[in-house]
Every structure is written in C-alpha cells, then in structure tokens.
Amino acid sequence: MKVLGTVGLPGSGKGEAAAVAREAGVPVVTMGDVIREACRDRGLDPAEHHGSVARALREEEGEAAIAERSLPHIRAALDESETVLVDGLRAPVEADRFEEAFGDAFVLVSVEAPFETRAERLADRGRDDSDLDREALREREERELGFGMGEVMERADVTVSNTGSLDAFRERIRGVLGVER
Numbered sequence: 001m002k003v004l005g006t007v008g009l010p011g012s013g014k015g016e017a018a019a020v021a022r023e024a025g026v027p028v029v030t031m032g033d034v035i036r037e038a039c040r041d042r043g044l045d046p047a048e049h050h051g052s053v054a055r056a057l058r059e060e061e062g063e064a065a066i067a068e069r070s071l072p073h074i075r076a077a078l079d080e081s082e083t084v085l086v087d088g089l090r091a092p093v094e095a096d097r098f099e100e101a102f103g104d105a106f107v108l109v110s111v112e113a114p115f116e117t118r119a120e121r122l123a124d125r126g127r128d129d130s131d132l133d134r135e136a137l138r139e140r141e142e143r144e145l146g147f148g149m150g151e152v153m154e155r156a157d158v159t160v161s162n163t164g165s166l167d168a169f170r171e172r173i174r175g176v177l178g179v180e181r
Contacts, residue, residue, distance in 0.1 A: 001078060001105045004176065005086040005098055007152045008111035009141055011118030011125075013162040014087055017111055017173045021085040024179040027077035031088040034069045067097040074101075083177060091148045095155060109176055110156035113163055115141075 004021075008014045018028045036046035039053045046053075057065040070086060077084040089095055089108070098106045113121075119134050153159075158176055162169045174181060 001102070002083045002178070003074060003078070003086060003098065003102045003106045004083065004109050005089045005095065005106065006109050006111055007089045007095075007149060007156065008113075009118060009144060009149070010137065011121040012111045012113045013121075013160075013169060014111050016162075016166070016169065017109070017160070018085060018087045020170050020173040021177055024174065024177060025081070026083050026085055026177055026179065027081050028085045028087055029070055029073045029077060031066050031070055031086065031090075031094070034066055034073070038069070063091060063093040064097040067094040071097075071101055083179075085177070089152055090144065092151050092155070093148075095152050107158060107176075108152070108156045110153040110159045112153070112159060112161055117163060 006014045006017055018030065021028050032050070035050055035054045035057070038057055039046040039049050042049075042053065044053060054066065057069070061068065067089075074084050074086060086098065089098075095108055098108075115134075115137075119137050122137065160169070160172050160176060171181070
C-alpha cells in the first residue's frame, strides 16, 4: 500500500501529476473535489463558494476537515489499488492526518517550479486562472503559503522539479508512482 500526497504552488504541475496517475490506472482523490461536494451539499455553486466553504468546513469540523473528509475516498480507492494519489494538500495538519492514518505508507511529494514558469503555465491554461496577472498570482501564492503550504513543501519526502520538458516530468512522476510507461 502506498498513498502519495501532492503539494505545490499554483501552476507547479500537480494536475499533470494527477493526470499521469490516472493514465497509469492509479486512483486519484482530489481534495478540491471534497470541497466541491460540500458546496453542492449546501446548495452552493462550487465555482463561487469554494473558498468560503473550505473555510467553513475548517471552522465547523477542525483544521483537518478536508483531509478527514478525504479519508473514506482514499480507503475506498485502496480497496481497488495498491497505490493512491491524493491531490492538493495545503496545510501541515492535512499531512499530519494522512501520516497518522497511513504511517510509512504515506509519501508526501512536493511538485515545484519557478514563479515565472508557473505564471506562464497559468496564463496558457485558458482556465479560471488565465486572467491572473503576476501580482495577483503573487498574492494567491502568499495566501496559499499562509495556509502553511510552504511548511508542507519543506516536509516532503520527495521533491519533483518541474522545470524541464513535459515528457521528463511525466517520467519522473511515473517513477514516484512506481509504474511503467
């Protein structure tokens, strides 16, 4: 059994790592999906209320609420697979909760890329972050780091630098997952 948790700043490549896992048949539990589900349960549009519901969950259920709500999804995935990737840790308490639940089977993976590289990727995405200018991205990054993301990144068991080619990054992720091409 292996549970890999990814952490990284916006545009670092966490979503691409999750895509590699899915392509290899490794189940992916996305912590953001847990928040979107809570939004829908409350009759709220996830696109508009994602941040406020995430804060509300943490206030109502404790700082580890998102991790705690992810655990049943992770355990169900482990019933079907030896390896599961958990996408999108942000806070130290989330890493603590997964370490408590899975012990040495939990591997924290930090996906990292320089600011300018990430800014270009976000601009090229054509998604909700595409209109972020560099100053807005810096503010978003500071907010993420304020949740303790920097501490989680520093605690990583594995750091994957995403500065080269997409093929090289995907190969490194396959190696971390322990899957063949």
